[in-house]
Amino acid sequence: MxxxxxxxxxxxxxxxxxxxxxxxxxxxxxxxxxxxxxxxxxxxxxxxxxxxxxxxxxxxxxxxxxxxxxxxxxxxxxxxxxxxxxxxxxxxxxxxxxxxxxxxxxxxxxxxxxxxxxxxxxxxxxxxxxxxxxxxxxxxxxxxxxxxxxxxxxxxxxxxxxxxxxxxxxxxxxxxxxxxxxxxxxxxxxxxxxxxxxxxxxxxxxxxxxxxxxxxxxxxxxxxxxxxxxxxxxxxIGKSNRMQGKVTGIQGTRLALSAGDAGGAFELQASPRGSSFAAGQRVSIYIRPEKLMLAPDGESASGSRYACAQGRVRQLSFLGAFVECEVAVGSESLTVRVQSAAQQGRLETGQAVTVCWNPDDVFVFPGKER
Missing domain, CATH: 3.40.50.300 (P-loop containing nucleotide triphosphate hydrolases)
Structure with a gap:
């Protein structure tokens, strides 16, 4: 029917x-x-x-x-x-x-x-x-x-x-x-x-x-x-960190990416989500603030599925239930949203931190060639 x-x-x-x-x-x-x-x-x-x-x-x-x-x-x-x-x-x-x-x-x-x-x-x-x-x-x-x-x-x-x-x-x-x-x-x-x-x-x-x-x-x-x-x-829809980068290679089911300027680039991985990308291709890279996690410098998120990079806190903004942290990672500035209660007294401006994320939470779209 x-x-x-x-x-x-x-x-x-x-x-x-x-x-x-x-x-x-x-x-x-x-x-x-x-x-x-x-x-x-x-x-x-x-x-x-x-x-x-x-x-x-x-x-x-x-x-x-x-x-x-x-x-x-x-x-x-x-x-x-x-x-x-x-x-x-x-x-x-x-x-x-x-x-x-x-x-x-x-x-x-x-x-x-x-x-x-x-x-x-x-x-x-x-x-x-x-x-x-x-x-x-x-x-x-x-x-x-x-x-x-x-x-x-x-x-x-x-x-x-x-x-x-x-x-x-x-x-x-x-x-x-x-x-x-x-x-x-x-x-x-x-x-x-x-x-x-x-x-x-x-x-x-x-x-x-x-x-x-x-x-x-x-x-x-x-x-x-x-x-x-x-x-x-x-x-x-929503807020997201946007970075310009390029595909550096294909590693199994993952894209290997380089984000930021040559002098301050950092490496990350993402899922292609069924799209085709080629090594050397320029891309726009996105990850939402709540999908990023912070750990004290030298530590990382538990679990092999997470990737991490070292950074430093530039700015903290209190938003009630959440704190938005601006973190410098290489030449990029990432916004990380964390629960206020979980981070009470743990973060301060200038502090070295580890930023972690799940590659499945990273979105990649074709970028414009320069």
Whole structure:
């Protein structure tokens, strides 16, 4: 039996003049999934969302929602709920009337409107503000009311266009938790547009990483972070140490690499991850700060799978649960993230240390020839 999807995008393309904004976008979304479109400004994520919503039509390709072709179908015929970056609440209406607005347009009976408004306000934990006006609410409360208004119509698909970007850091974190809880409780299929990688990693079942209108990778948060398909994905998601180097040889299943300047190069190994490299080839080398370990000078990490190099601490930055250490290794400067409690009193600026890593945690991408 063929698998059915809530949303299908087949070879979707959208241009504005000579500018290709979305190019050959393919995606299938299962019922109940939360999918994030993630990428920098101008990558095509909001344009794609607007095509799904019906505010734009694709120039090429096919858009299917719940098994029905939606090319050319008006936005109000698509059974969608949408939450925008701005709250878009009617200032002259109470919260209850704002939430009820879509139900009134659908001519839902009054008693049912009252019941559904009360239920959805309880869902977003704001039943006590039903009689207030938007100006009497905080930014976080307004955005939760905007979400309630989208959910009250019981849409088959919920679209969220950077709904947290106008909130301060603490409110963003609180509402992010709220969105995750709401998705788990309602089970509504959700597409979330964001440029914030932490939001995408936290909320999503799968992430679509976009750059210049093209899909770079589609995968679970774990896959996107730990097995990036391209150099762009690796640099856009999370923090990483980047070094320029070259392949010095192939040692069994490992690449032998030299990183840094000739006068201060150090040797390391990496897994080729199925890619082909040749001796002498220039490469970009990446390893995430949390994948590096520090030991006192002369010691090394236990286990034969680890490789090590000698270094010296240049700078320490306390970040609460973690300490970020800038360590000079040869001509390179590596950022190492270690737990504060584990390193309390053990590190100081100028200290000689041993930096260790697992070669499987080193990523290598083809570099530009000089």
């Amino acid at each position: 063929a698998k059915t999807y809530d949303v299908e995008l087949h070879s979707i393309r959208k241009t504005f003049g000579s500018n290709v904004v979305v190019d050959n976008f393919d995606l299938q979304i299962e019922q109940g999934e939360c999918i994030s479109f993630l990428g920098p400004s101008g990558c095509g994520k909001t344009t794609t969302l607007n095509m799904i919503a019906g505010f734009l039509d694709p120039d090429q390709g096919e858009l299917i929602i719940k098994g029905k072709r939606m090319n050319g179908v008006a936005a109000n015929k698509r059974d969608l709920g949408m939450v925008f970056q701005t709250y878009s609440l009617f200032p002259h209406m109470t919260v209850a009337n704002n939430v009820a607005y879509g139900l009134k347009l659908r001519k839902v009976p009054k008693a049912e409107i009252q019941s559904r408004v009360r239920r959805v306000l309880e869902l977003v934990k704001l039943p006590h503000v039903a009689d207030r006006y938007p100006k009497q609410l905080s930014g976080g409360q307004r955005q939760r009311i905007a979400i309630a208004r989208a959910l009250v119509t019981e849409p088959s698909l919920l679209l969220l266009d950077e709904p947290l970007s106008n909130l301060d850091a603490k409110l963003r974190e609180e509402l992010r938790d709220e969105l995750k809880r709401l998705h788990q409780e309602t089970g509504v299929t959700t597409i979330f547009v964001t440029h914030d990688q932490e939001e995408a990693l936290y909320l999503s079942d799968r992430i679509v990483v976009l750059d210049h209108g093209k899909v770079e990778q589609i995968g679970t948060p774990w896959d996107i972070y730990n097995e990036p398909a391209s150099e762009f994905v690796h640099t856009f």
